[in-house]
Amino acid sequence: DADVTQTPRNRITKTGKRIMLECSQTKGHDRMYWYRQDPGLGLRLIYYSFDVKDINKGEISDGYSVSRQAQAKFSLSLESAIPNQTALYFCATSDYGDYGYTFGSGTRLTVV
């Protein structure tokens, strides 16, 4: 099994729909992150959490929310999806000290 599992792998949704992307990890890491990848823009941080009771906005949090249900689970929600949220979304984890993130396989989201 993968260390960081994202579900679903692919999703097509309609504008205005609520959608949740899920991430679970078996690394035992406290720190979890959600990134968005768009061509030519690299990886941009949406939200991050350094422990279960800690939630922080990243550089592009508008239109997104997150929930840290447990140390191993960190979900990302789009309350009302819009077409410019079409992107590849990655969840990642790290241990204290930022020594290398472990990424999930990604969720490719298309909003039509």
Next chain:
Amino acid sequence: GQQVMQIPQYQHVQEGEDFTTYCNSSTTLSNIQWYKQRPGGHPVFLIQLVKSGEVKKQKRLTFQFGEAKKNSSLHITATQTTDVGTYFCAGSNFGNEKLTFGTGTRLTIIP
């Protein structure tokens, strides 16, 4: 906020040629990391540099961290088809431990 830029955005090289990507930060970094993302894949951690002027090697890959800790480079000697992918640098600031990723350099190898 912190910005991390990489150049070039794309690089096409003949197999066997060398390849270099450069990373520049708008602020001084506490450390810099490098990742590789294969086509259709996810970023995979390669290495972390922490010290000013640090140089690390992994087989054909050489990583450097600038003296001012604001820039870094990745050099691949004698590229192979397995080197295809996008290379990202990512840095964090002192006291702010989240990573800011660069825009990436996409390497294509011509056999």
